[in-house]
Amino acid sequence: MKGTKVIFDNDKLHYSSELMRALAHPLRLKILEFIDENQSINVNKIYSNLDIEQSITSQHLKILRMSGVLSVEVTGKWHVYYINYDVINKVEKAITRFKNKNLA
Amino acid sequence: MKGTKVIFDNDKLHYSSELMRALAHPLRLKILEFIDENQSINVNKIYSNLDIEQSITSQHLKILRMSGVLSVEVTGKWHVYYINYDVINKVEKAITRFKNKNLA
DNA sequence: CCAAGGTCTTAAAATATCAAAATAGAAAAC
DNA sequence: GTTTTCTATTTTGATATTTTAAGACCTTGG
Numbered sequence: 001m002k003g004t005k006v007i008f009d010n011d012k013l014h015y016s017s018e019l020m021r022a023l024a025h026p027l028r029l030k031i032l033e034f035i036d037e038n039q040s041i042n043v044n045k046i047y048s049n050l051d052i053e054q055s056i057t058s059q060h061l062k063i064l065r066m067s068g069v070l071s072v073e074v075t076g077k078w079h080v081y082y083i084n085y086d087v088i089n090k091v092e093k094a095i096t097r098f099k100n101k102n103l104a
Numbered sequence: 105m106k107g108t109k110v111i112f113d114n115d116k117l118h119y120s121s122e123l124m125r126a127l128a129h130p131l132r133l134k135i136l137e138f139i140d141e142n143q144s145i146n147v148n149k150i151y152s153n154l155d156i157e158q159s160i161t162s163q164h165l166k167i168l169r170m171s172g173v174l175s176v177e178v179t180g181k182w183h184v185y186y187i188n189y190d191v192i193n194k195v196e197k198a199i200t201r202f203k204n205k206n207l208a
Numbered sequence: 209c210c211a212a213g214g215t216c217t218t219a220a221a222a223t224a225t226c227a228a229a230a231t232a233g234a235a236a237a238c
Numbered sequence: 239g240t241t242t243t244c245t246a247t248t249t250t251g252a253t254a255t256t257t258t259a260a261g262a263c264c265t266t267g268g
Contacts, residue, residue: 013130024124026117036202098140
């Protein structure tokens with residue numbers, strides 16, 4: 001390796017992998033896609049349209065909230081979720097990080 | 105919702121989430137980044153440069169191989185790994201799928 | 209052939225994730 | 239103020255992932 005300095009930002013690696021872990025579930029991808037299609041939407045519409053149990057939906061929403069991918073606005077009874085597209089961009093960057101970096 | 109048809113390609117959702125799950129670990133991101141920086145590289149150099157145990161490295165390489173993100177070419181003793189950038193592109197697309205689709 | 213080097217596999221223990229069901233909380237409707 | 243509606247939390251059991259340590263499998267060099 002002719003003295004290659006291998007320096008990695010471990011915090012970044014952990015953060016990136018946490019974001020990906022938050023996305024790495026079919027139901028969560030489904031939920032995200034549905035929210036994206038509807039701009040922002042309340043929980044009832046999510047689980048009734050996607051036919052997921054309320055409790056399970058809520059738990060996945062929590063994981064997405066904790067990771068920062070989703071945010072919620074509470075208006076009375078309704079919890080309206082929306083996507084933090086800047087966080088999505090971070091995930092994208094974490095992936096394009098090792099994408100053809102050295103090729104062309 | 106005015107009669108919104110909610111159609112999801114479940115196979116695609118599963119495939120996408122599997123790819124993301126393969127990436128969703130700090131060591132695997134580290135390994136990928138290192139391979140990307142070096143175009144392709146054998147296992148010994150990976151674990152010695154990244155200071156990960158050989159066995160752990162091998163197991164994470166297996167996960168990345170199984171997911172399709174990495175491929176390996178065996179030449180004698182050496183196993184040379186390289187990134188399948190087309191698979192990386194698929195992950196990227198799975199993410200850009202819900203990225204500002206409705207905004208601007 | 210034998211030893212050494214390079215990598216993979218297996219097995220076990222610790223940890224994390226998941227679904228399911230039940231319960232809790234908070235706001236609105238009555 | 240009680241009930242209903244909407245959502246979140248907790249708990250439990252099942253399953254999956256991760257690490258660790260040990261051993262197995264090839265290949266090359268002597």
